[in-house]
Amino acid sequence: MRDHSQDQAKWWQQGVIYQIYPRSFVDSNGDGVGDLPGITGQLDYLRWLGVDAIWLSPIYPSPMADFGYDVANYTDIDPLFGNLDDFDELLVRAHGYGLRVILDFVPNHTSDQHPWFTQSRSSRANPRRDWYIWRDAKPDGSPPNNWLSDFGGSAWTWDERTGQYYLHSFLPEQPDLNWRNPHVRAAMLDVLRFWLGRGVDGFRVDVIGFLLKDDQFRDEPPNPNYVAGKDSPGDALLRLYSRHQPGVHEIIRSFRRVLDEYEGRVSIGEISSRLSLSAQTAFYGDGDELHLPFNFGLIHLPWQAAAISRFVDVYEVALPTRAWPNYVLGNHDQPRLASRVGIAQARVGAMLLLTLRGTPFVYYGDEIGMHDVEILPDQVKDPFEKRIPGKGRDPQRTPMQWSAEPHAGFSIAEPWLPVAPDYPTVNVAAQRDNSTSMLHLYQRLMQYRKMTPALNVGSYRSLMSTADDCFVYLRQFGGQRRLIVLNFSAAEQTLTLSGLGEGRIVISTYLDREETTNLTSLYLRSYEGCIIELV
Numbered sequence: 292m293r294d295h296s297q298d299q300a301k302w303w304q305q306g307v308i309y310q311i312y313p314r315s316f317v318d319s320n321g322d323g324v325g326d327l328p329g330i331t332g333q334l335d336y337l338r339w340l341g342v343d344a345i346w347l348s349p350i351y352p353s354p355m356a357d358f359g360y361d362v363a364n365y366t367d368i369d370p371l372f373g374n375l376d377d378f379d380e381l382l383v384r385a386h387g388y389g390l391r392v393i394l395d396f397v398p399n400h401t402s403d404q405h406p407w408f409t410q411s412r413s414s415r416a417n418p419r420r421d422w423y424i425w426r427d428a429k430p431d432g433s434p435p436n437n438w439l440s441d442f443g444g445s446a447w448t449w450d451e452r453t454g455q456y457y458l459h460s461f462l463p464e465q466p467d468l469n470w471r472n473p474h475v476r477a478a479m480l481d482v483l484r485f486w487l488g489r490g491v492d493g494f495r496v497d498v499i500g501f502l503l504k505d506d507q508f509r510d511e512p513p514n515p516n517y518v519a520g521k522d523s524p525g526d527a528l529l530r531l532y533s534r535h536q537p538g539v540h541e542i543i544r545s546f547r548r549v550l551d552e553y554e555g556r557v558s559i560g561e562i563s564s565r566l567s568l569s570a571q572t573a574f575y576g577d578g579d580e581l582h583l584p585f586n587f588g589l590i591h592l593p594w595q596a597a598a599i600s601r602f603v604d605v606y607e608v609a610l611p612t613r614a615w616p617n618y619v620l621g622n623h624d625q626p627r628l629a630s631r632v633g634i635a636q637a638r639v640g641a642m643l644l645l646t647l648r649g650t651p652f653v654y655y656g657d658e659i660g661m662h663d664v665e666i667l668p669d670q671v672k673d674p675f676e677k678r679i680p681g682k683g684r685d686p687q688r689t690p691m692q693w694s695a696e697p698h699a700g701f702s703i704a705e706p707w708l709p710v711a712p713d714y715p716t717v718n719v720a721a722q723r724d725n726s727t728s729m730l731h732l733y734q735r736l737m738q739y740r741k742m743t744p745a746l747n748v749g750s751y752r753s754l755m756s757t758a759d760d761c762f763v764y765l766r767q768f769g770g771q772r773r774l775i776v777l778n779f780s781a782a783e784q785t786l787t788l789s790g791l792g793e794g795r796i797v798i799s800t801y802l803d804r805e806e807t808t809n810l811t812s813l814y815l816r817s818y819e820g821c822i823i824e825l826v
């Protein structure tokens with residue numbers, strides 16, 4: 292069934308976006324680090340799985356102080372990953388399969404090795420001096436204000452040669468650009484055009500709310516809710532002045548105007564889930580800012596039906612008219628879904644993510660239930676872990692588990708991070724052969740979502756449930772109705788859903804059940820979710 296409103300839906304609304312952490316996807320040249328030809332070689336897999344777009348974490352030349360989030364050249368590819376020809380090949384092949392390609396755009400900061408910064412720090416008189424944020428020391432020599440880096444310590448580093456401090460919201464190797472400078476803005480918009488002209492389908496914009504800083508550089512007050520040892524050190528202050536300044540919306544509109552010079556491109560932005568919902572949805576602007584400001588809400592909630600259903604309902608209501616929702620259950624900065632909620636619950640998570648109204652983001656490896664991998668002290672790579680033990684993100688960035696071959700089929704060499712010890716059984720090849728595996732669940736859900744307008748564009752309404760541990764909702768498009776029933780508890784449940792008559796279970800998270808059932812007495816097993824066709 293198609294009608295006008297489905298035809299109007301954009302690919303990034305109907306589709307599923309799959310995040311690839313390129314270092315860890317496939318290593319084609321045996322150096323232990325994933326690369327672009329490796330990704331190209333797995334496009335068949337991604338098409339089989341049913342994703343519609345891939346988002347690549349940064350692939351630009353970088354000293355890798357923060358594994359690519361420290362960019363030394365915005366318009367080239369790091370040799371570790373390949374070159375521009377490899378990228379073009381990936382793009383053409385992906386497009387040939389109907390897969391879109393989204394790049395990470397890191398506008399808040401560059402690498403300290405970026406020529407812009409080496410020029411900026413060369414002398415106070417350099418024309419690029421003002422491309423970064425330089426301030427004098429206080430009379431006692433201390434930093435200009437109390438701002439903190441997200442990775443610990445002051446956000447200011449002293450530059451001996453030119454006798455000033457420069458600002459970095461993250462590592463000292465990641466100096467913040469000065470977005471008040473019009474030349475910076477123009478240069479960065481040209482970066483977007485460079486990639487859009489090559490055919491890139493959109494961008495995921497890194498820490499978009501950080502771009503502007505208070506022009507008076509006022510000290511930030513202490514955060515009264517800060518728990519030392521638990522929270523990140525950067526959270527010790529209320530970030531009133533170092534981020535989320537109102538002018539950032541004008542910058543985002545300028546990104547959007549560039550995107551709109553091209554057909555059908557998408558803008559996704561990393562924003563903090565700690566902002567109020569209204570501050571988060573403000574990033575949609577008046578339909579002239581981001582298409583998809585990331586919604587990380589589900590990652591931080593207790594994994595309970597009541598908390599999750601309440602959150603979804605509140606988010607649905609908070610969305611501005613015509614703003615399109617999105618949901619994320621994992622990424623390269625967060626512990627893996629399977630580790631947070633358990634492997635049985637992760638199947639419920641998959642059904643939730645792929646049946647809510649809004650664009651789902653799937654993190655590579657979640658489709659086979661990869662979990663956080665223990666990283667021994669001498670294996671640590673993430674600078675965050677090196678600076679603040681316990682905060683590291685290496686556990687969720689380990690190599691994709693393709694097969695039972697050595698190194699999980701990821702590489703012929705020792706990978707840059709260890710492979711999960713369970714890879715001989717938890718891998719793509721084994722799960723493709725097992726019709727009830729997590730992988731088949733993801734594949735079924737994605738294929739079913741694709742062919743079912745009620746799921747990919749339909750409306751959402753939560754239903755009262757007789758069991759507190761279950762989340763029940765209806766997705767509807769025209770006369771097509773699908774009921775989603777998710778049991779978040781270890782206990783079996785029998786639900787009474789009156790007034791709905793009979794339904795047909797088309798997918799159970801166990802992948803072993805397709806049957807007609809009377810909804811006045813719907814039986815669910817422990818951690819079972821079902822998609823039910825209503826007639």
Ligand code: GLC
Pocket residue numbers: 357360361397461497498561623624
């Ligand atoms: C974003 C990225 C994170 C990176 C940080 C600094 O939060 O997701 O991985 O470390 O920005 O660029």
